[in-house]
Amino acid sequence: MSDVAKPKNPEDDWKIWLVVNPATWLMPILLTVLAVAIAVHWVVFAVGLGWGA
Amino acid sequence: MAEQSLSGLTDQQAKEFHEQFKVTYTAFVGLAALAHLFVIAANPWW
Numbered sequence: 001m002s003d004v005a006k007p008k009n010p011e012d013d014w015k016i017w018l019v020v021n022p023a024t025w026l027m028p029i030l031l032t033v034l035a036v037a038i039a040v041h042w043v044v045f046a047v048g049l050g051w052g053a
Numbered sequence: 054m055a056e057q058s059l060s061g062l063t064d065q066q067a068k069e070f071h072e073q074f075k076v077t078y079t080a081f082v083g084l085a086a087l088a089h090l091f092v093i094a095a096n097p098w099w
Contacts, residue, residue, distance in 0.1 A: 014071035021060035022070050033081075049098050 007015065044050065062070070092098070 014068045017060060017062050017067035017070050017074075018058035018064070019060055021062060022074075053096060053098075 058064075058067070060067075
């Protein structure tokens with residue numbers, strides 16, 4: 001296992017799509033980003049940093 | 054069966070998709086940065 005070439009990023013970043021098929025995983029990825037954004041906004045508003053704080 | 058990637062995409066397809074992914078992600082980060090600047094201008098949180 002140790003003879004596997006180590007990736008050099010960011011130039012090898014594209015190779016992620018040789019493992020993760022975007023036709024299957026793009027929407028789950030985007031929905032996860034949306035969930036994180038909603039969670040962050042929820043906390044920010046919950047701690048009182050919302051509008052007119 | 055020729056050498057196939059785990060995802061089934063060819064190198065060409067992966068590179069092509071990644072170019073678009075970078076564009077969209079850059080736009081997302083740009084918009085988020087802009088939104089944060091508006092919040093900082095209106096109501097800094099520190």
